[in-house]
Amino acid sequence: MSDADFLIIGGGIAGLSAAARLAAHGRVLVLEAEDATGYHSSGRSVAFSHYGIGGEAVRAMTAWSRAFFQDDPALARTASSLYFADEESRPRLDALGAAMSEFSDSIEPVDAAAIARLCPALRTGAGGAIAGLHDPTGLKLDADALLQRVARDMRAKGGSVLPGRRVASIEATGGGWRVRDETGETHEAPVLVNAAGAWADRIAAMAGVDPIGLAPRRRTIIVVDPPAGAEIAGWPFVHSVAGDFYMLPEAGRLLVSPVDEVEDDPCDAAPEDYDIALAADRLEHYTTVAVTRIAHRWAGLRTFTGDRVPTAGFAADAPGFFWLAGQGGYGLQTAPAMAAAVESLIAGTPWPDGLAQLGVTAATIGPERLRAPACC
Ligand SMILES: Cc1cc2nc3c(=O)[nH]c(=O)nc-3n(C[C@H](O)[C@H](O)[C@H](O)COP(=O)(O)OP(=O)(O)OC[C@H]3O[C@@H](n4cnc5c(N)ncnc54)[C@H](O)[C@@H]3O)c2cc1C
Structure with a gap:
């Protein structure tokens, strides 16, 4: 004992x-x-700190926690985050921008041209991203x-x-x-x-x-090779404001998620074929990246209160x-x-x-x- x-x-x-x-x-x-x-x-997290996720209390705790990460260079580096909207999801961007701006002065509205400069692989213009919210002060955590x-x-x-x-x-x-x-x-x-x-x-x-x-929800990540010759290290953590896609650079490759929230029991979560295929499909829908090989994949549980x-x-x-x-x-x-x-x-x-x-x-x-x- x-x-x-x-x-x-x-x-x-x-x-x-x-x-x-x-x-x-x-x-x-x-x-x-x-x-x-x-x-x-x-x-199994993608380990990013940003204001695009959660409600007011989560954003507040995110803001409060930043100093801890920033005080130790081993824990975090500054990395930008970008929410983008197409024609259909455009109305959601303003509400998100207002919510994020309550906790950060750094949220910048960006147009299609700026989005293309920040992440050249994102499809922009008609049928693609037309507007976004850029936060250059996100933190990539380790x-x-x-x-x-x-x-x-x-x-x-x-x-x-x-x-x-x-x-x-x-x-x-x-x-x-x-x-x-x-x-x-x-x-x-x-x-x-x-x-x-x-x-x-x-x-x-x-x-x-x-x-x-408590409700455990499974989330899937695939890891793919970037386009040949692309300098991806400076790409932001890119999210669709529609909530069906994200992508971020890590160690020379791209981590991609279909932002799935599949009901699951507490378990050693494993990715399912459908969600892996969905991740690849969304990547090709929102970007010009062609999925030639999935180098790695995993899933983890995100557990929510009501x-x-x-x-x-x-x-x-x-x-x-x-x-x-x-x-x-x-x-x-x-x-x-x-x-x-x-x-x-x-x-x-x-x-x-x-x-x-x-x-x-x-x-x-x-x-x-x-x-x-x-x-x-
Ligand atoms: C794909 C993915 C991406 C994510 N991205 C982010 C992100 O960018 N930023 C962010 O902030 N968060 C992110 N998260 C969420 C974050 O990972 C979780 O919120 C966080 O890890 C939860 O921590 P925890 O300690 O509560 O749970 P866990 O890390 O699951 O720890 C719980 C522990 O309890 C142990 N346990 C369970 N039962 C018992 C038992 N009977 N006896 C002893 N031990 C037991 C388990 O083995 C486990 O180690 C992400 C999650 C996933 C899956």
Whole structure:
């Protein structure tokens, strides 16, 4: 048996970022089912921070988190992001631009000629992109470096991770929680943080806590060769405002997604042939890139709450049981803000400086809002 003050289930970016913060306040132990941390969603992200995704609370946490990434050159580099619209999707661009501009002064409307200069492969003009929103201040994150950084921060304060420890049962002890992993070892702590990503509702069920209705959705990425001779390194992270395509350069190749959100069970997500074909088809529809070979492909789960705002907070029905879940498609770019909020909610430190001014309070992200209303 090993004891801790804070027991965290899940060694993804959410669990490890929280662990790094909580380690300043007591003994932290992270239990990770897989043999390595970051094996699931956190290791399958395209790792970009930008304002085009999520609602107001997500944009606010994205804004708050930027300083953490920018303070360490190993974690992020500046890279631009471009949303484009064709004739049909043009009306959506203004609303998106207004929402993004609430958190950034850098969002520039661009016309077809500017789009062609930024990304020469995009089809522009009649039938193609006619207008866009360019943000030259996006951040390309290094997910691996980020996971290593928070794990290092946690260890420096005495915290530890046990990989290969899938939690098999959870029971309330009166003053806290006793967790048994699949090796048979038990671990106890007064506070149990549920950062199990797509599995977080299952962890709750194991503990006898009401689930919050998390929805894992699969997303597919294909990796293709760029056109011969094309200088792609400076291309932006390009998204259709219609929400059916994105593409970004990485290590000399193009990562492409059909922006799929396919319902899935918590699992080791794998790409399906249909979504791979869709990615290639959308690439050829929106750009002049011909898909001659798919060098690599993968899929990962993006797990959403009902209102698509990530959640952090104690369960009302189970003292000491803390939710940290529903990071959706923005778990990396919001991780520093979420971890700072977790520290405040669990260790009682002041609410992260500036986060309330950006519109995010404990109530915004608390799990209470996700509980099913009492029925008849
Ligand atoms: C294709 C794709 C692209 C993305 N792009 C971006 C992006 O550009 N920017 C961005 O910010 N976000 C992006 N995301 C989203 C981001 O990856 C997630 O929001 C984030 O990784 C979620 O982190 P997590 O720690 O909650 O989940 P995970 O990384 O899945 O971690 C949960 C961990 O819990 C463990 N676990 C589960 N059950 C148990 C158990 N019983 N016992 C012990 N451990 C358990 C799992 O093994 C897992 O390691 C993307 C996601 C995908 C799939």
